Amino acid sequence: MTSTIPRAKQWQQRAQSGDRVALARLLTLAERGGDEFAEVHPSIHAGNGRAHRIGFTGPPGAGKSTLVEAYALELRKRAQRVAVICVDPTSPFTGGALLGDRVRMNRLTLDPGCFVRSMASRGWFGGLARTSEDVADVFDAVGYDRVLIETVGVGQSEIDVARAADTTVVVLVPGTGDAVQAMKAGLMEVADLFVVNKADRPGVERVVAELEEVLQLRADGAHKPAIVQTVAMNGEGIDELSRCIDEHREHCAASGQLATRRAARAAEKVRRLLEQALRDRLFAGKGMERRIEEALQSSEPRSPYAVVRELLQELGLVSKETRKP
Amino acid sequence: MDPLDPQDKIRVLVAKPGLDGHDRGAKVVAAGLRDAGMEVIYTGLHQTAEMIVEAAIQEDADVVGLSILSGAHMTLLPKVKRLLDEKGAGHILITGGGIIPDDDLVELEKLGIGHLFGPGTALERIAAYIRDEVGKRRAARVE
Ligand SMILES: Nc1nc2c(ncn2[C@@H]2O[C@H](COP(=O)(O)OP(=O)(O)O)[C@@H](O)[C@H]2O)c(=O)[nH]1
Ligand SMILES: [Mg+2]
Numbered sequence: 001m002t003s004t005i006p007r008a009k010q011w012q013q014r015a016q017s018g019d020r021v022a023l024a025r026l027l028t029l030a031e032r033g034g035d036e037f038a039e040v041h042p043s044i045h046a047g048n049g050r051a052h053r054i055g056f057t058g059p060p061g062a063g064k065s066t067l068v069e070a071y072a073l074e075l076r077k078r079a080q081r082v083a084v085i086c087v088d089p090t091s092p093f094t095g096g097a098l099l100g101d102r103v104r105m106n107r108l109t110l111d112p113g114c115f116v117r118s119m120a121s122r123g124w125f126g127g128l129a130r131t132s133e134d135v136a137d138v139f140d141a142v143g144y145d146r147v148l149i150e151t152v153g154v155g156q157s158e159i160d161v162a163r164a165a166d167t168t169v170v171v172l173v174p175g176t177g178d179a180v181q182a183m184k185a186g187l188m189e190v191a192d193l194f195v196v197n198k199a200d201r202p203g204v205e206r207v208v209a210e211l212e213e214v215l216q217l218r219a220d221g222a223h224k225p226a227i228v229q230t231v232a233m234n235g236e237g238i239d240e241l242s243r244c245i246d247e248h249r250e251h252c253a254a255s256g257q258l259a260t261r262r263a264a265r266a267a268e269k270v271r272r273l274l275e276q277a278l279r280d281r282l283f284a285g286k287g288m289e290r291r292i293e294e295a296l297q298s299s300e301p302r303s304p305y306a307v308v309r310e311l312l313q314e315l316g317l318v319s320k321e322t323r324k325p
Numbered sequence: 326m327d328p329l330d331p332q333d334k335i336r337v338l339v340a341k342p343g344l345d346g347h348d349r350g351a352k353v354v355a356a357g358l359r360d361a362g363m364e365v366i367y368t369g370l371h372q373t374a375e376m377i378v379e380a381a382i383q384e385d386a387d388v389v390g391l392s393i394l395s396g397a398h399m400t401l402l403p404k405v406k407r408l409l410d411e412k413g414a415g416h417i418l419i420t421g422g423g424i425i426p427d428d429d430l431v432e433l434e435k436l437g438i439g440h441l442f443g444p445g446t447a448l449e450r451i452a453a454y455i456r457d458e459v460g461k462r463r464a465a466r467v468e
Contacts, residue, residue, distance in 0.1 A: 007468045021413045024385035025468070032332055095334070096359035102380060103369035109376045115383055120334070120364050 008040035015142045020115070023142060027117055030134040037134065047141035049262075051083075052249055055165030057127055057151040057158045057187065062171045063197040064150050065104035066232040072108055073235075074242045075146055083139035084108065084116040086150040087128050097121075101150060115144070127151035127158025133269065136164060162190035163265055166258060167248045169241075171195045172211075174203030179210035188214055191225050192248050195241060199229040329460045335363045337455065338386040340372040342393065342401055350444075351392035354422065357448035358390070358455070374401055378408040381417055387459045393423035393441075402438050416466055418458050422446065 008029055014022035029037045056064045065086065072082045086101035097120035108114040117135065124130040128151060136147045149165055151158045162168045170191040172182060182188060196207050211227055226244040230237035252258040282288055291314075295307045312318045329335075339355040341348040348370050355365045366384045368376070381389050389405065402419060409417050420439040430441060439458060442451055 010468075019413075020382055024382055028385045034332075090364075091359065094360050094362045096362045097364045098355055098359045099364060099366045102366060106369065106372075106376065109368075109379050109383075116380075117383055118366050122334075 006036075006039065008036055009043070012040060012043065012141070015138075023115065023138070024117075026138055027135055030138050031119060031129070031131050033131050033134065041134070041137070044137050044141040048137055049140070051136075051140035051144055051147050052167070052245075053136055053140070053147045053149065053165045054245060055149045055151065055161035055168045056171055057161050057168065057190075058153060058171030058195075059173075059176070059181065060153045062153070062173050063230075063232045064153055064171050065101040067171060067195065067197055067230060067238075067241075068101075068148050068150050069105045069107060070230075070232050070235050070238045071241060071245075072105075072114060072146075072148060074238045076111060076113055079113070080145040081113045081143060082108070082115075083136075083144040083147045084114070084150070085119060085132055085135055085139075085147065086116070087119045087121055087132060087152050089152050089154060090120040090122045092123070115139070121152055126160030127153075128160040128164060132160075133164045133265075159186050159190050163268060166252065166261065167192045167245055169193045169195055169245070171197050172207055173198045174201050174207050179207055179214060183214055193225050193241075193244055194227045196227060196229050197232050199237065200231045200233075204229060329456065329463070333463075335388070335455065335459050336366065336384060336386045337363050337388040337390050338366045338368065338377070338381045338384055339390045339392070340368045340377045340380070341370050342372045342374070342377065342391055343397055344371065345394060346370060347394070348392065350394075350422065351390075354390060354392065354448065354451065358452060361448065361452035361456075363452070363455070374404040374408060377405055378412065378414070381409070382412060382414050386417060387462070388418045388420060388455055391419070391421035391423075393421055393425070398423060398425055398433070398441075399429055402433055403436050406437055416462055418455070418462060420451075420455065420458075422451075 008026065011022040011026040011029070015026050056068055058064055068084055068086070072084060075082050084105065086099070088097055088099045088101060090097045099118035099120060101118060102116060105116055108116055119129045119132060119135065121129045128149070132149060136149065139147045149161060151161050168190050170182060170187050170193070172179060172194065174196065194211055196204055208227055208229070215225065226247070228237055228241045228244055230241055232238070249258070252261070291311065292307070295310060296302055309318065313320050337358050339351055339358070341351040352367070355367045359365045366380070366386065368380050377389060377391070391402070391405070393401065406419055409415055409419070418439045420441065422442045422444065424444060425441050433441065440454055
């Protein structure tokens with residue numbers, strides 16, 4: 001193409017009119033990050049805010065992917081357009097990743113109202129990739145009504161999703177002591193809704209009771225999270241889940257919480273981008289690395305704190321006043 | 326632009342088409358390519374040509390890797406190629422593995438299908454082929 005319109009802009013326009021190849025390219029750009037995406041983000045952002053972003057987190061094997069598929073199918077009955085982002089871990093050793101969530105989402109593949117995108121965490125911890133939110137922004141901007149986000153699910157503190165989502169669903173299963181684990185991992189505080197999946201298995205009442213007990217301790221007076229029992233494999237309880245998710249969204253919109261959350265999310269995003277930009281600038285080229293080595297080379301070993309103070313002074317970020325004894 | 330900038334991960338969609346219920350081979354290849362530093366999207370068993378193509382597009386895959394046992398290669402592979410071309414995703418490399426007669430290999434190559442590896446091929450060889458081919462295709466791509 002000889003056009004002078006940047007390719008990202010072209011992809012955006014094409015994606016908006018339903019071109020899935022262009023959408024996929026734009027998602028790759030969002031996932032990669034960098035200046036090219038930054039350039040186009042304002043116009044993506046201008047089209048944001050309509051989609052309901054729903055996060056699904058919980059231990060491995062809890063049935064998150066199966067549940068996401070079942071819920072997406074439920075939304076499709078209501079003619080909602082559904083995007084899915086599923087995150088799996090990147091190997092810290094090879095940089096490669098095996099993204100397997102699609103295996104449980106095959107029924108969405110050929111539906112023109114669905115778009116499923118797998119993401120590798122690419123060295124980011126907290127359950128999402130660094131740019132999962134940007135990918136959600138793209139889906140929102142091109143007209144998806146719901147963006148479902150499945151976290152890595154390795155059972156760590158995957159609380160990033162609460163920042164990326166309007167509604168956070170924590171998925172647990174009977175018989176694994178999940179409620180206690182979830183509490184340790186800080187998931188109790190971020191849950192807007194609990195799903196006890198695999199309700200076809202024994203021990204459901206026990207998990208529900210455990211959850212009820214823990215929730216008693218939550219004194220924040222906020223919307224009390226509902227607890228929904230599901231059998232994701234056969235769709236049982238999915239209508240109830242769907243109702244509770246909508247209820248949460250309505251509650252948040254009516255109480256002003258949605259706006260508060262989104263404002264906090266934006267501020268957090270600015271902080272992170274700023275942090276990253278400063279870090280990138282600080283370590284651009286080899287200058288800083290060399291300077292660190294140099295500062296550490298002295299006849300006696302030097303305290304890293306002293307070196308940092310010296311470097312900050314050189315950068316003009318702290319004053320050179322000498323401390324009084 | 327460096328077509329193989331490590332920030333731009335090579336993305337490979339691995340699928341097992343056909344009716345048979347074994348995907349051991351596909352899983353081994355998927356894990357091997359992950360260990361070679363690629364992002365491998367595994368879609369599982371019983372994939373139709375339409376599903377493979379649609380998933381590859383959604384995932385912005387560079388490569389579609391198919392594990393073929395059923396002897397359906399002469400219909401399936403050309404169909405995947407044709408659908409990708411039709412949907413504006415002709416840049417995606419189609420490769421895979423299985424027992425495929427030499428004559429068929431020549432025929433498939435003429436249709437624009439990439440190399441198909443015989444059983445037991447070392448994963449390093451497959452990974453090297455993919456890296457090389459994706460590098461060329463990315464460099465040649467105009468958008
Ligand atoms: N018994 C039972 N098994 C389920 C249910 N939902 C999912 N599974 C199975 O649990 C396993 C893990 O599911 P998956 O969705 O991949 O879990 P994820 O790791 O949390 O995404 C799969 O074998 C599913 O078929 C359910 O409601 N009941
Ligand atoms: Mg999963």
